[in-house]
Amino acid sequence: MSPPADPSTPPASRRVRVRRVPDRGRYDKEVVHEILDATFLCHLGFVQQGQPYVIPTLFGRQDDALLIHGSAASRALQTATALPVCVTVTHLDGLVLARSLFNHSANYRSVMVLGQATEVEDATEKSAALQVISEHIIPGRWEEARAPNAKELRATTVLRLDLQESSAKIRTGPPVDDEEDLGLPVWAGVIPLTVHAGEPRRDPLVAEGVPLPRSVARWKTGPGDLAV
Numbered sequence: 001m002s003p004p005a006d007p008s009t010p011p012a013s014r015r016v017r018v019r020r021v022p023d024r025g026r027y028d029k030e031v032v033h034e035i036l037d038a039t040f041l042c043h044l045g046f047v048q049q050g051q052p053y054v055i056p057t058l059f060g061r062q063d064d065a066l067l068i069h070g071s072a073a074s075r076a077l078q079t080a081t082a083l084p085v086c087v088t089v090t091h092l093d094g095l096v097l098a099r100s101l102f103n104h105s106a107n108y109r110s111v112m113v114l115g116q117a118t119e120v121e122d123a124t125e126k127s128a129a130l131q132v133i134s135e136h137i138i139p140g141r142w143e144e145a146r147a148p149n150a151k152e153l154r155a156t157t158v159l160r161l162d163l164q165e166s167s168a169k170i171r172t173g174p175p176v177d178d179e180e181d182l183g184l185p186v187w188a189g190v191i192p193l194t195v196h197a198g199e200p201r202r203d204p205l206v207a208e209g210v211p212l213p214r215s216v217a218r219w220k221t222g223p224g225d226l227a228v
């Protein structure tokens with residue numbers, strides 16, 4: 001994780017200013033980008049006819065924008081072009097066990113983005129955006145697998161969401177107990193949590209002699225820790 005951000009970096013708007021435990025809020029682009037680049041799963045929230053929906057989906061980042069793709073028939077992607085969206089990204093880094101149940105917590109890095117998603121309509125831009133998403137998830141794979149054809153591109157919607165109005169929130173460290181609880185004979189501390197890639201499982205239908213590609217070999221160490 002980056003060193004603590006410059007605390008003077010202001011939020012882009014009042015609605016992305018962290019109010020609950022504000023010293024955990026960060027608004028620097030570098031911090032937001034680093035949290036986004038360490039994963040590729042986000043939750044896309046939008047309201048349709050008064051009903052909120054939150055869809056887990058993959059994403060990529062290009063400069064200061066998120067790129068999200070899916071079926072052109074997807075309700076989420078159709079809706080998101082017309083309505084404001086809220087996207088969150090979360091890393092769960094640990095369970096924080098305090099002496100009191102009230103002070104139990106979690107260590108995490110998260111980002112929330114508010115804005116209006118717009119559709120990437122130009123075919124060349126759409127293909128480039130899909131490459132960005134692919135490279136964000138598994139670098140090198142775009143060059144190894146068959147490229148999308150015209151029909152597949154038509155069947156795919158790509159949305160772009162500017163990261164301008166975003167916030168990060170980060171909790172690290174041990175539990176924060178009440179002074180009077182510190183002497184209690186209760187174990188307290190942190191259970192660290194991480195995501196690990198398992199051993200790749202070859203599709204039995206892959207032709208004899210096809211080697212493990214470089215993208216997969218590199219990914220085995222984890223997307224945030226690539227052995228380049």
Ligand SMILES: Cc1cc2nc3c(=O)[nH]c(=O)nc-3n(C[C@H](O)[C@H](O)[C@H](O)COP(=O)(O)OP(=O)(O)OC[C@H]3O[C@@H](n4cnc5c(N)ncnc54)[C@H](O)[C@@H]3O)c2cc1C
Pocket residue numbers: 015016017018019020021090091092106107108109110111112166167168169
């Ligand atoms: C893994 C995980 C577990 C959590 N568990 C709990 C829990 O059990 N109970 C609980 O109360 N809270 C929990 N939180 C914190 C929670 O996400 C909210 O920050 C908190 O509930 C305050 O919500 P609020 O709407 O009052 O925030 P406010 O501070 O009023 O929100 C104002 C603005 O701050 C920003 N913001 C708020 N929260 C976040 C965030 N997490 N990431 C990025 N930007 C943010 C947004 O831009 C938001 O619009 C958890 C967070 C994570 C990542």
